[in-house]
Amino acid sequence: MLSKHAIGKRTFDFSRQIAIMAVINRTPDSFFDQGSTFALDRAVEASIKAARQGADWVDIGGVPFGRGPHVSVTEEVDRVVPVVQAISEATDIVISVDTNRAAVAAEALRAGAHVINDTSGLGDPEMAGVLARSGAHVVLTHSVGPPRVEKPAAHFEDVVRSIYDFFQDRIARAEAAGVTRNHIILDPGHDLDKNTLHTLELTRRLEEFTDFGLPLLVAVSNKDFIGEALDREKQDRLIGSITAMVACIDRGARIVRMHDVPATRDAVVMMEAILGWRPPVRLVHNTHPTHNV
Template sequence: MAVVNRTPDSFYDRGATFALDRAVGSALRAADLGADWVDIGGVPFGRGPAVSTAEEIDRVVPLIEAITAARPELVVSVDTNRADVAERAVAAGAAVVNDTSGLGDERMAEVVAESGAHIVITHSVGPPRVEKPPARYGDVVAEVRAFLAERMARALAAGIPAERLIVDPGHDLDKNTLHSLELTRRLDEIADLGAPLLVAVSNKDFIGETLDRPQSERLPGSLAAMTACVLAGARIVRMHDVAETVDAVRMIEGILGWRPPARLEHNTHPTRNV
């Protein structure tokens, strides 16, 4: 799952894909590099200036329309916590709503149920874009799991079929580094909820703080965290560096026997046993 942020204040690209043509180009390049899915965001989760619903729609809808027209086989999701934005995005071609608020908008479950889209239910605490108190949990994994289970039940009650539910524990979202490391270490406890498990660990602060690396030097740590998550049950990985991630994931799949090698030559020919 590649990431394209049409925002002027993205923590990753600092607005490099804010212009529509650049955002479209970034999405198509991600597909060429092996991404199966592109996640489109118009408002970062972290604190910052308010963005109106109308502005968020103006950012994401034209981008979704352009991507789905160019690559109809590519899965496109919209990263939003607003039901009105989700409704317009799905109408434009998005197949998934990636809700970082975990159904915080009271209309979200209803909108998704009626639309036929899938929903990513993510754990976070309180509204995005605002300053919050320090993160505190008794048992972060147990609390995240209980939250996701309750929101899954809410989605089912609203009429969203179980096969359209995806869960995300929300690494770093209203959590400190120790919380995110604990979630990664015990991720199997989230995976056993039964829904496909998505993780978004790429370039996050828990990696930077663990390794003492700035954002521009977090790729090795991101791939290591992603690998740990896949081995613990994650089946969708939301990552910025597509080519490197595709190679890492395909290697994991090869080791686990899920994907055959691209070629077999080493020690398979009688004159080449070296």
């Protein structure tokens, strides 16, 4: 049973609430936005705009997961920390930093971040200790091997079983280091070191990960599995992204990492209304004898 989670300055009841995580990339080679928020002022502006549009959370990334040129720890810190500082002074939104490096995580947390979104799932042996000492939340994401490098073709005997076993191991590793269990969030890693068939299967079977009793985060927005399923380029995947997100919510996802905040918010509010978690904004239709619309 999911409980309430105090994350940063906000509290979420994941038994009846979906949190919207906006994506802010301070990178020149980001997968979707192609560097549009690489400049510091643009990144801060986009973060504050996302908060105004209804995002509960912003995820700041300084290095993409996919293969590409090396980015030093110093450069990654220089990319993410000023954004964290500026956002934390301007809004009460939850701030996470997408990094797999413990040194970057430590600096980001000192600057005001509340969550580390670790796409390597504690690949850095120092990461769990940093998290335990800070008391921060962590997103444990399933991937295979280090980010930023070329990897062999994806292969799993049972992709869901592999992810499930990975989560068991990484939760145990985090708790052994002193991370509080209710500070752990799980992300099965849509498309990360997986092909489209793997990602579609983990989406169909997402509910199996609710066995852990921890919040599930999904990052499906504009991913290649949507492009390959629909034969759509990155800029034409919004409807597919929203559909995949809703399917994940129906199967237990409670945090959704998405690029288009207004469209996401409409879909999330509609899902919460359908599930009986929130009342309609207004109630007029067929509530009066003369109302025949």
